[in-house]
Every structure is written in C-alpha cells, then in structure tokens.
Amino acid sequence: MTRLFILLAGLVAALFVASLVVGPAQIGVAQSLRALVAGGEGPVTLVMREIRLPRAVLALLIGGSLGLAGAAMQGYLRNPLADPGLIGVSGSAALGAVLAIQTGFAAGFAFGLPLAALAGALAGVLLVLVLAGPGGSSLTLILAGIAISALAAACTALVLNLSPNPFAANEIVFWMMGSLADRSMVHVWIALPLIVLGALMLATLARGLDALTLGEDAAEAMGIGLRRMRLTLIFGTAAVVGASTAVAGAIGFVGLVVPHLLRPFVGAQPGRLLWASALGGAAMLLAADIAVRMILPDRDLKLGVVTALIGAPLFLHLIYRTRREGL
C-alpha cells in the first residue's frame, strides 16, 4: 500500500514539474524553475508565476477532485459506472457557472462563480440520486445521468446563445469539454477553498464506504449513519466538482477511468481507493494537459477531448462487462 502511495505521489510530482517546463515559450528547464522559485523582474518570472504555475496547480487540484469524486460516488452507489461527468454533475455545475457569469452574479463577489457552480452541481447530484436511488441499477443511473447531462447542456447552450456578447456562443465547447488555457492565480484562489472543503468531506467517507461493501444493513449494524454519509457525499461531490467546473469547464471521464484502473491495486477497498484515485486523477489530468500542449500547441485543444478519447473506450468495455455479469 505504501508502495502504491509512493509510486503515485512520485508520478504526480514528476508530471507537475513537467507541466511547469512545457509551453510555447522556449525557456530552459533550469532557467524556468529558477525564475519560478527565486523570482526576479524579467518576463520569465512572469511566465512561470502567472501562466504556468496556475495551470499546473489547477490541473493538480481539478484532476484530484474528479478522481476523488468518482471513487466516492462509485463506492457509495456500488456501481463502477458512476462518474461526475457521465451522470451529469459536471454539466449541471457548468450550467450554474454560466448562469452566474451571464447574470453578473459571478462578478458581484469573489466566490460568486464557484458557489453558483456548486449550486448547479448540487442540483445535479440530488436529481441523479433521487432518480437512480441508492441501490438503483446501472441502467437507471446511466439513464438519469444522460437525461440530466442533456438537459444541462441544452440550457447552457441556450443561455450562451441568448447572451448579448458575440463570443459567448463560441464558448459552449469550453463548458462542454473543459480547458486550462490562460487561467491565472485568480482562478486558483477562487477554486481552492471549495475544493479543499469538499475533499476533506469526501475523505471522511473512507470507513463508511468500506463498511458499505458488506451491504447497507451490515454497515448500519457497524454504526455507520447512512443518512449522514449520503449528505456528506452529496455536498462533498458538489463542492469539488462545482469549483473545478467553474474554472475549467466540464472535464469528463477522469472520475471513471482512474478508480477503475486503481481498484485492483487497493484490494478493492473503496476507502483506500479514495486517496489513490485523488492522486491518480491529478496525474491523469496533468498528463492530459501536457498532451494538449504538445499535440497542438497553438490550437487550445480541449482537455475533455483527450480524457474522452482515453475514457470512452474504457466506458464501453465496462458496459460490456456489466452486461455480461448480468447486472
């Protein structure tokens, strides 16, 4: 277990540094890292501290959030297909964020944007859980998710099309696919508090999720409050996914792929899978964000394109396996 932790943490650290030294401006590795740490007046410091650092930090935070939220939802619903992107939570968060931006609520006060996205995400999670039910089948969960995703996407597109700003309509793709291009430290500061709060809430679920593998009755007999767990899951997921989506758009499949890949290494214990998925999610998003900058440096390829290319085939594989197992 410690070996897995060291391995994942090492991978995240390496990718974080790689993310800092990759970019369209040709700056040497040593020079860029020196400028980042030591500072100074020159443009290199400006590039490192105001462009690359926020990008890498956001990839770390958002990837971790999505991995953690995916693992928590899958553990709680005991369903490997639960992913905040697939079941419409990210889409609802994007709708909340877009509404806040277009109504001016986001400009009103510092945390207006992430709080509105949180409200959207909250509505999404609640709807999915109500529609699918805690012990609901995979089919109901996915159908509910499809309906909510479609509705949220349609409303987002409608709001952006109604905007008096001619650029707004072109941003539909940003809100659907996500991107970390040209973000600044301002975005880090508005997303960080909610992500930390949500992650702490989700982390408290570890023991309960392990107990839930024995069934709901057994978990209650072990003193696990299912009602409280459910509320913690809902608020925690909405907080991390809402804050992430508010600054980077809806990025799918991270919460699906990462827990699935790491599950065998944690002995299928959902409690341990939480921190492993957080690290794995951070690694995946950092890698994806490096990839979009290397493949098409001047086109702002959306992050969701890369994560979906990796995630969708895996999703199909999971559906196939679920069907074969007759669930």
Next chain:
Amino acid sequence: MVALCPVAAIADAPQRVVSMNLCTDQLAMLLADEGQLISVSRIAADPRSSAMVAQASLYPANSGLAEEVFLMQPDLVLAGSFTARASVNMLERLGIRVIKFKPAYGLGEVRDRIIEMGAALGHPERAEVMAANFDARLAHYLREVTLRPRAALYYANGYTSGDKTLAGQILAAAGFENIAAEAGFDGGGVIPLEVLAMAGPDTVITSRPYPATSRSEEVMGHPVIEALRGARPEAALTDSDWVCGTPFVLQAIADMTALREEVLRP
C-alpha cells in the same frame, strides 16, 4: 458632380441596392445617391462594430437572410466575399445580381474597395474623389519615424494580427513595430500568452470588451496583460474604426499615433 456623369452611367446605375455586409454597408452609405440604397445590415447600427451608426439607423435593416432580401426586390445586392454563402447563392439562383466585395487586407486595398463600390453604384467620379482624399490624408501619416515602440494587438481568445492584415498596417502606419511579426505571424492567429510575455512589448492594445462577460475576453484582463501594459490601461482600440476597409481607418491611425506619442513620453 452628378451632372458630370455620363448619361449612360446614370441609366445603368442600380436603383434598389441592398447591402448585407457591415463593410459594404458603410461604403455604400458613403457613396450612394439618396434613395438608391434601400437597406443595410442590422449590425451597421451597432456602435461597437459600425462607424456610421447614425446614418445606418435611417435605413431599414436586414439580417442577411435570402428571403427578406429577396422580398425587398433589389436590383443589386452588395455582399462580402465571406457573407453567409448559402443566402448569397440562393439570391443568385433567384436571378438577383450580387456583387461580392473582398475584405481589405491592407491599407492599400481601402482605395480599391472605394473604387469598386463607386463602379458598382454607378458613381465612379465620386469614388475617385473620395479615394484621392483618402490617399492624401493617409500620406500625411506615412512619414518615416525613427523611434518605433513595440506593440502587440491582442483580442479575445488571444488573437493577434500580423503585418499582412488591415489592423497590422494601421499599427505600422501609426509608427509601431508589431510583436506579431516578430513572433512569426503574417496574417492573424492566436499568439500564446507566454510568447507575448517573453516578447516584452512596450504596450499591448486590446479590443474593448462587449457587454456581459465572456471567457474569450477574460484573457485580455489576465494579470500578465496588466503587467505588460504597465501604467497604460487605456490602450484599447475602437473596433468600429478597425474592422472595415473604409476611410474611417484614418481615425484608427490617428488614435494609435496619439498612443505612440504617449508611450514615447518619458
């Protein structure tokens, strides 16, 4: 001046002209006879894009849809070469004469567009006078300057314009060196924020944001842009004078010349 025109030209001149493109709208309003132009596009009355808002509001507006333009029974339609192709093709199929104007890719092409519009509307002499007047006023700006501060044009989504664009030539005429050219952009393109920061321009000129926020325009207020601009937050361009190859580009050059003097002031 109308009296000087050959009789044939007046007889051939179109009598019901509809313009579907912001740039042809403005040239046509400048050159047409009273009553000759019967409609301009809706955007011509938008103060953010159009330099002739007051005049445009006197004409019925069209949205560039084939149906509504056809019902106006025009004998000539003026369109841009990139104006809604489907609508333009439809009008041509319906037997309406359409003249397509290319966008002006440089200051030299502004004169060409004026002359072409004069020919289309049957007022070549009027266009000649306007073109000569434009040339004379442009020549006044095109004197050699020794000190050329380095500037970058930076629009929504990180878009910039190089030397082979109208905006790039406006900047050059005002006595600036264009960062986009140094970074290898001839035409337009997205300049990464990092590349812009490393180039260290003397000033960054952004477009004025539209009402209601958008993520595309957010980048123009990025902390890096604020840092590069130093103490000159007013280095913004007025889109309406920059987008079209009309004599209004002279106003854009005048604005940028004033900015240059401010940048050079110790």
